[in-house]
Amino acid sequence: MISDKKKPLHLIIRYNPIFNGKDTLKEHIELDKQIGAVWWGKFGVGVAPKIVEQIKLQLEEKVTTYAYLSTKSNIGHKARIVGITGGGARTLYPTPEALSTPQYYRKDNCTLWVKLAGIKETTNKDIENLFLYNGYGKPDLSGMKGIIYVRN
Numbered sequence: 348m349i350s351d352k353k354k355p356l357h358l359i360i361r362y363n364p365i366f367n368g369k370d371t372l373k374e375h376i377e378l379d380k381q382i383g384a385v386w387w388g389k390f391g392v393g394v395a396p397k398i399v400e401q402i403k404l405q406l407e408e409k410v411t412t413y414a415y416l417s418t419k420s421n422i423g424h425k426a427r428i429v430g431i432t433g434g435g436a437r438t439l440y441p442t443p444e445a446l447s448t449p450q451y452y453r454k455d456n457c458t459l460w461v462k463l464a465g466i467k468e469t470t471n472k473d474i475e476n477l478f479l480y481n482g483y484g485k486p487d488l489s490g491m492k493g494i495i496y497v498r499n
Contacts, residue, residue: 354498356401356480358461359415359422360389361493367451372416372424374449376466384429384464386448387414391493393458396434398496403431414461415469415477415497420488422477425469430462459494473499 362371378385405412406428416424433440439456442448447462477486480496 354480355405355410355412356398357413357415357477357497357499358402358428359417359477359486359488359495359497360387360461361417362387362389364418369449369451372466374451375463378447378449379426379463379466382447384447384462385466386430386442386444387416387461387463388442388448388452388455388457389433389459389461389493390455390457393433393435393437394494399431399434399459402428406430413499414463415473416466417488422469422474422488424466425473426463426466428461429464431460433457433459 364371375385375387402412412428413425414428415422416426430443432443435458437458439458440460441456442453443460443462445453476499477497478484478499479486480498486495486497
């Protein structure tokens with residue numbers, strides 16, 4: 348159980364704005380609007396299984412958990428995480444639900460799949476309130492890894 352003293356874990360996920368010739372964000376937003384949620388796959392180095400388990404526990408306990416979506420040095424959007432699967436340094440997984448995944452990469456395997464709902468633009472307040480999960484500093488997006496763990 349997550350204690351009151353422990354802040355929820357959130358993710359900043361870096362993504363390519365164009366992938367397989369498609370506008371990554373636009374494709375995800377359209378599917379989110381059509382069916383209410385969309386799976387977002389992460390390529391490259393994955394996350395530790397304990398991170399996936401912590402987020403699953405937060406979701407079971409109805410703790411609002413976010414994924415912040417970033418390109419280069421801009422965190423432009425966020426969404427509630429409503430599902431997560433995967434974990435491991437380079438273990439690859441197929442999408443959990445093909446119809447909830449944009450068609451342009453439904454058949455790809457990813458190291459992590461995060462189901463997002465309500466993708467929307469971030470505000471200055473959203474960004475100002477983000478801190479590194481296991482530290483006191485702000486996330487450094489220059490040269491950012493594919494995923495950063497944060498709290499707000």
